Amino acid sequence: MNSTAPARLKLDHVTKTFGGVHALTDLSLQVAPGQIVGVIGPNGAGKTTTFNVITGAYRATSGSVLLDGHDVTAEPSHRIARAGIMRTFQNIRLFSDMSVWEHLLVAQPHAGSFARRLLPTRFSNPKAIERAEEVLEFFALGDVRNRLARSLPYGLQRKVEMARAVTARPKLLLLDEPVAGMNHDEAETIRSLMLRLRQDGLSILLIEHDMAFVMNLCDHLYVLDFGVLIAQGRPEEIRLNPAVLDAYLGRAA
């Protein structure tokens, strides 16, 4: 990364506690523009909490979150979204009775007023329609555009979540286990979509349990265990790191 340019995302000594639970302890991490960065670690390590702090769903107990050098730590989540951070959820959060197309329309800043958002297909403006078409094509979702979210197989629901998050042209995309439950071919499709998004300059922070997927995709990895950063580096360094092996394998018994 260019040392004079601010990181796209920077977490600076972030701690998050819930009562006596230390979900995150003094976590610092960075994502440079156009990088794909992974956050890995065993269950309960604090990965999703990291996303919740970044997006303003949770307020950090201490430390700060910076987007392009601007402190967004205390901002409400809708302002953080508007500033350019979009996410997907570990547990899919689509509107079950809305079509794929409607999801892409309402995800946009120019979708219009709240009333218009309730009736997206009737009232959306041409810009919103054009963008939704573009995203539909990029994600190859044209065949299912009119299907209701609840009628889609799981893998496609995950894809629609990612498409929705991309629609508003974020600067930073946070993906919480984007290939969980997908077969190999579906995961490969997601991988190539992520590489194309990176080519377009998008920065991606990714949580994923599928090690092969992460190792083949990420520029840099952060490893959490019990809310503490135990290692970071390039995938090939992380693969052989003794602390990482211990965190994953030492607890298998």
Ligand SMILES: Nc1ncnc2c1ncn2[C@@H]1O[C@H](COP(=O)(O)OP(=O)(O)OP(=O)(O)O)[C@@H](O)[C@H]1O
């Ligand atoms: N809202 C909350 N209230 C209380 N404790 C919480 C809350 N959210 C998370 N935690 C706790 O924080 C810790 C980290 O949880 P988190 O969901 O971030 O883990 P994770 O790394 O995403 O795990 P997984 O791989 O299972 O998704 C856990 O001990 C969890 O119980």
Ligand SMILES: [Mg+2]
């Ligand atoms: Mg999680």
